[in-house]
Amino acid sequence: MALRSDLAQAAIGLAAIAAATAGACAADGYTLFVAAIVLLTAVVGYGLNVLLGLAGLVSLGQVAFYAIGAYAAAIPVLAGWSFWLAWPFAGLVAAGAGILLAVPALRARGPYLAMVTIAFALIVEHGLVEWKALTGGANGLMGILPPTLGAVPLSEREMTWLSAALAALALVGFTALKHARLGRAMVALRDAEDAAQSIGIRVVPVRAVAFALSAGAAGLAGALFAPLLMFVSPGTFPLSQSILFLLAVVVGGAGTVLGPLLGAALVGVLPELLSGLAEYRLLFFGSLLLVVLRVAPNGLVGAVAALRPRRAGPALRPAPLDLAGFLGTGARPTLAVEGLGIAFGGVTAARDVGFTAAPGRVTSLIGPNGAGKTTILNIVCGFYRPDRGRVRLGALDLAGRPAAAVARAGIARTYQTTQLFASMSARDNVRLALPPGTAGPARVADALLAGVGYAGRPDAPAADLPHVDRRLVEIARALATRPHVLVLDEPAAGLMRAEKDALAQVVRTIAAAGIAVVLVEHDMALVMGVSDHVVVLDAGQVLAAGAPAAVARDPRVVAAYLGTGDGGAGRARAARPADAAPVLAAQGVTAGYGAAPVLEGVDVAVGAGECVALLGANGAGKSTLMRALSGLLRPIGGRVLLAGADVAREPAHRVAARGLALVPEGRQVFPALTARDNIRLGAWRRRGLGVDVEAELARAVARFPRLARRLDSPAGLLSGGEQQMMALARGLMADPRVLLLDEPSLGLAPGTASELFAILADLRDEGVTILVVDQMADLALGIADRGILLETGRVVRAGDAQALRGDGALVAAYLGHPSPPLQPHEAEPRVLRPHPA
C-alpha cells in the first residue's frame, strides 16, 4: 500500500496508543492492566506482521517467543540483573531462538511451516516445565519486581506507558521496515519467490531476518509482560495464545500498519467485555470471531480501506533515460551455453544444447511447444541444475548456481506468465531491483518504466495492471538490475499487434544499449524482425541456427511449425455434409483473465456432424475460446449455445453433462489412476442411464491399438502419444454432442500425430461433431471441413479448409509477415522512447 496511506495509519495508530494509554491511566487499575496487556499483544502482533504480513509465513508458535522473552528477562532479574539490561538481553535471546527456528522452518511452506511452529511452541511449553532448575518448573517463577528508575520502582501507570512506548516503537519500526528495501524484499519473496531471486534477493538471509525480527519483538514484549504480572509460568503461555496472536493480525489486517493494533484491541478487549458470561465466555468469543472473520475476511483495515475511494496518482510523465548510461559501459561478457542436458524422471527435456548470446545482439530461441526452450532458460537462470553442460558468462561458469547468484552475476529475466510482486506498485517492482544505493530510486524506476513504454500510473498496484503493462513492468524490473544479459521468455504472448511492434522497438533499443538479449518467442513476426541470430529447438535439441531469414526458409523449421501434412492424416472427406443446424455456437463471446479481454466478440459455429479447425498463432486466443466454450472460463459477454441452450453462465461440469467433451491441452490425465479408470471416468455424465460402460470402453479402446496393452498402467506412466489417445478415448466415452480437442498433437512425434489425426478422420466420417485446435495447421486443416483463423482475439478469416490450406495469411499468422515492418537495427538512438509514433 502506498506510503502516504501507511503514514496516515501510523499517525492514527500512534495517536490511538497515546490516547488509550492516557485514558487507561485515568481509569481504574484493572483497565490500566488490560491496556498494558493489549499494548504488549500489539507488539507481538507487529512482530508477527513482519512474518505474516510481509514475508507471508504463518507462525502458529509465536507464544513461544513471548514466553522465551518473559523467562529470559525474569531469570536474570531474579538473579539480580537490572531490568534495563535484562530487557534487551531477552529480546536478543528470543531473536536468536527465531533464527534457530528459521533453520528447519525455511524449507517448509504453508501447512508444513505451520506445523514446525506449532511443534516449536509445544517444545518450549514442555521445556519450561521440565527445565526446573532454571525455570521453576510447572509452577514457574514468582516475585519478579518491576523495573526501577534510580531506586524507585515503576508504578503500574509507568509500566503501561513503557508498554505504550514499546508498542509505538514496534508500529514505527514496522512502518519503516515495510517501506525499506528489506521489507520490500520480504514482500517480493512472498509474492513471487522465483522472480525475487532473479533480481538477486537471497531467500535464506531475508527469511531468517523476518523470523528474527518477529521473534525479537515477541521477546521484548514478553520481557515486559513478566514484571507486569510479577510471575511467569508455563500455563501463562498456552498454544491457544499463539492462535490469538495470529488472529489479532489476521482480523486487524495482515501487512497493514494499523492492523495489529486494531486486532490486539479486539482480541484483548473483547474477552474482557464478555467476562460476565463466565463459563459461556469462550463460546461467545469464538462465535463473535467467526462473525468478524466473515465480515472482514481480509482484516478490518482492509475492509475499511475498501470503503474509501482510492485516490489515483498522476500518470507517468515520460522521463527519458540514458539507458546505456544507466546500464553502464565497458566490456560485457558473452553468454555461452555449451552441451546442456537435463532429464526429468527419465524423460529427456534437453540434449546437448549449445548457443552463444553476444553483447549488443538479440539471440532468439524458437521452436514448437514442448521443444525445451523454457527448460533451457530455467537452467541458464539457475532454477534447474543441468545434468551436464556449462553456462558461461565471461569467465564464470554459472551452471547449477542458485538463481539469486546468477542474477547477481548479471543475468536478468522475465517470465512466460508474468511474475510481478503483485502487492507492490509498478514503481516499487522496478525500484526493488535497482542496485542498492542508486540515487533517486523512484525517479530512476519511473524513467525505466517510461523507457520500456509503460504509460500507466507508476503507483498502480501490479496486481491490477493490464496484461501488456505487466509485461513491460517485468522488463523494466529486469533492466533495473543492470544486467549483462536480459532473458525474455515469451514477452509478446497475449499482446496485440501494435503492442508487439512497440515491444520490438524496446527489445532493439535494449540490445543497442550494449547488453545481450536472449528471446524466447512464438510470434515469428517479432522474432524475424528483431533477431540477429535465431536458434531453433525441437524435442530438446538444436534443429537449426543462423540468421533469421535463413532459418525461416529452412524446410525442417517450416515442417516443425506447420506439420508436414503427409501420410494418411490429411485425408479430406469425400463430401462435405449439408449445412446442419449448429450444435455449438459462440455468439459475440468476449472473455479473458484480467482487465484486458483475450477474446473480443468471437463468433464461431459448428454444425452437427461437421469438423472445424480453429487456427491461429500462440496467444491468439484459441485455448481461451476452448475454455470459454467448455465452461472452464466464464465469458464476460456473449452467448455460448450448446444444442440451442445458452450455457455461457454454467459451470464446466454442467456443460459437460449437457454433452460437450473437451480433450484439453496437455492431455490433463489423472496420473495415478490407470488408463482404464481414466477412460471410464469419461462416461461419468452418463452414469445411471443404463450404459454398459465396459462395452463402450472396449469399443473406444478398439480404435487405439497402442492403448489396449497399457490399460492397466497408471496414466502418468504412459508416453505422450498414449496419453493423448487415452484422453481422446476418455472424451469419446461421454458420447458427446460435440468433441473439442485442444492441441492434440502437442509434444507428439510426427508419426504419432499423423496416427492421431487419422483416428480423428475416422471419427469425423462416423458423424462425430468435432472442433479442433492445433499448432500443426496442416494436420488440422487436412481433416477439417472448415477452418477459422483467430488473431489477437478476433476471427480474421473463416472458410473452406482446403482453400485456407493454401492461404498466405495462414503462413503469415504462424511465421510472421513476409515483409517485416521493422527496419534492421542500425543507428538506434541510445535513448529509450515510450512508444513509436
Add this chain to the structure above:
Amino acid sequence: MLVLSALVSGLAQGAMYGLVALGYHVTFAVSRTVNFAQGSAMMLGAVLGYVLGVREGWPMPLAVAAALALCAAFGLLVERVLVRPFVRRGSEAWLMATVAGGLVLDNAAMFAFGKEPRALPSRLAERPVEILGLGLYPLQLVIPVVGIAVAAALHLLSRRTAHGRALLAVVQNPTAARLMGIDVGRAVALSYAGSTLLAGIAGLLIAPLSSVTAEMGTLFGIKAFAVAIVGGIGSAPGVVAAGLAYGVVEALATALVGSSWTQIVVFAAVIGSLALRPNGLFGAAGPRKV
C-alpha cells in the same frame, strides 16, 4: 516387556492418529484446505456415541451409526460455513475460521454433554486378556486392525467404485474432473464429510479406552495434524504410516525416556523430520514450475 507393551498401545494410539490425520489428508488433497476442527469432530463422534448410546439408551449399533452420520453432517457444515465463503473470496481466513469453529463446538459440547469425563462402555475394554505376558484389553488389538482396515477400505472404495474414482480424479486434476462432468464443489463438500466421519470413527473407537470429554479432541487434533504433515499431507499411505510411527515413537519415548519428556521428544522429531523432508516423509515436491 516395557517395549512390547509400548508397541501395542503405540500402535493402537497411532492407528487413531492415522485415522484423524487421514481426514486432514482427504480435504487437503481435494481442496487444498484443512479443517482445523478435526479434533472437535473426533470429540463429537465420542460424545454423540455416549449421549445416544448410553444416556438415551439407543441400541449401540444404531447410536454409532447416528453419531457417525451427524459427524459427517458436521463436516458438511464446516465446509459450507467456515471454508467455502473464505475460499470463494480468495481469503485464507478459513484457517482461523475452522479453529474458531472448533472452539465453539468444544464449548457447546461442554454444556450439552457435561463437564465430567464419562465412560463409553465396551465389552472389549472390560476384562484384560493375557497375550505374550501382557495384559491387554481386546480393544487395544482391535483398534489398529480396524484403523488399518478403515484406511484400506477407503483406499479400495476410492479405487474400485465409480464415485471413489471420481473423487480421486478431483484430487489429481480438478480441471479435467470438471470436464468429465464431475461436480467439484460437491466433491469438496463430500471430502469434508468424509474427513469428519473418519475423525468420528476414531473418537468412537478410542473412547472406551480413555473416556469421553468435551475437550478430548484438542491435543489429539494437533497431534493428528502433526502426523498428517510428517507423513506428507498429500499421501494417504504416508499419513497412515506416519500415524502408526508417531504412536509408536510416543509410546516408546514414554516407556524409555519417561512421560515428562514424551512431547518434547516427539515434537522435536516432528521438526527434525520436516527439516530433512520439508514436504513430509512421503510427500513429493515435484519439479519446480517457473
Add this chain to the structure above:
Amino acid sequence: MDRRPVLHRRALLVALALGAAAVPAAAQDPVKVGLVAALSGQSAKSGEAITRGLQVAIDEINAGGGVLGRRIELVRRDDESNPAKGLVAARELVQREKVAVVFGGIDTPVSMAIVPFANGAKAPFMGVWAAGTPITRNGAAENYVFRVSAVDELVDEALVAQAARKGARKPGLMLINNPWGESNEAGLKKALAAAGLPAAGIEKFGNDDIDMVPQLARLREGGADALFLVANVQPAAQVVRSLDRMGWPVPVVSHWGPAGGRFTELGGPRAETVDMVQTYSFSGRLSPKGEAVLAALKARYPEIRTLSDVTPAVGIANAYDAMHLAALAIARAGSTEGPAVRAAFYEIGPYQGLIKTYARPFSPGNHDALSREDYIFTRFSGPEIVPLTD
C-alpha cells in the same frame, strides 16, 4: 459491555430526578463476592462445584437477611486455568466490581499469580480448592490470603501415614505432570524423608495418556509395595485400569483427585480399592447440616439426582464453608473494606460448618482453616464415596 454500570447510572439519574436522596441506595446495593476459577476446559466441573457450594451458602445467608443488611451477590470469572487470565479477572473483580472477597483458584499457579496482587491491593482472597502450600504461606507481612481446603504438604504427610498404616515400606509415586503433581512431588519426598521411607521411584504421566503400564512397570521393578497417586479422575482411572491389565494388586493411596468425578465408571472395579483423602463426603450418615445442604443443592440444581451427581464434593463443601466464614468476617468487620475484613477473619468462630465445627478457623499464624485432623480417607463404593471405617 456489562449492563450493570449503565443501570447504576440510570438508577442514579432516576434517584436524582425524584430528589429521593433519602433512600439509602448504598444500603440496597448487594455485597459482591467474586469467584475466579476454571469454568471451561478440563477443570470446568470443579469450577461448577465451587459455584454451587458458594451459591447454596449465599442463598442461605440472603434468606437470613444477608450480611450488613445487604444481599450477597456472586460475580464469577473464568480463568481458563491460565494464571495471566486469572490475575486479570481478579483485578477486575477487585478494582472494578469492588468485591469484598475473592474466592478462587482450582489451579495452584493461578492462585499464586493472584496472591501478590491480593496482598498488594489489600483484597481478601479465599482459596477453596488449590492446595499448593505457599498460597497461604506466602511470606507477606500483611497476608490477605485465607483458605478452606487441603494443604499439599499436610495431605502428603497424611498420604504417607496412610500408606505406612497399610504396611508400605517402599512406596512409588505416580504423579500427573502438571503444577499440582510437581507440588506434591516435593511434599511427598519431604513427608517420606520425615517418615524414613525410601521411594521406589517417581513416575509422571499426562492428562490424556491412556496407557500407564510403562510407568507402573518401572515402579514395580523398583520394588514399590504401595503407590501414591496424584491425578484428576480421568488419568487416575487410566492408572487403575493399567494396574488391572498388569494384574498388579498393589495398594494405592491417592490425593483427592479421583473423587472429582465418576472414578468407578471410568476406572472399573479396581477403582474401588483406592484410598482417597477427602475433606468431606456427602455419603453415609450425614449431620443435619449435611442433610440441609444436600437438600438445598437438589432443590436449586435439578440436574442433581443421585449422590454421584454431587461432585466434586470437596469443592462444594470447601466453598460452602468458606462463604459462610467470609460472611461472618464481613459481618464482624461491619464493612467490606479489605483490611477490616482481614482483621475480622482472625476474630470469627466458633462456627458450626459442613466439614467441621471451626473453633477459631484463622489466626495470624495460620491462614488455613482445615488441618491434618480434618482429612478423612475414603473409598468409592459403586458410584458413592464412603469414609473408610478402620
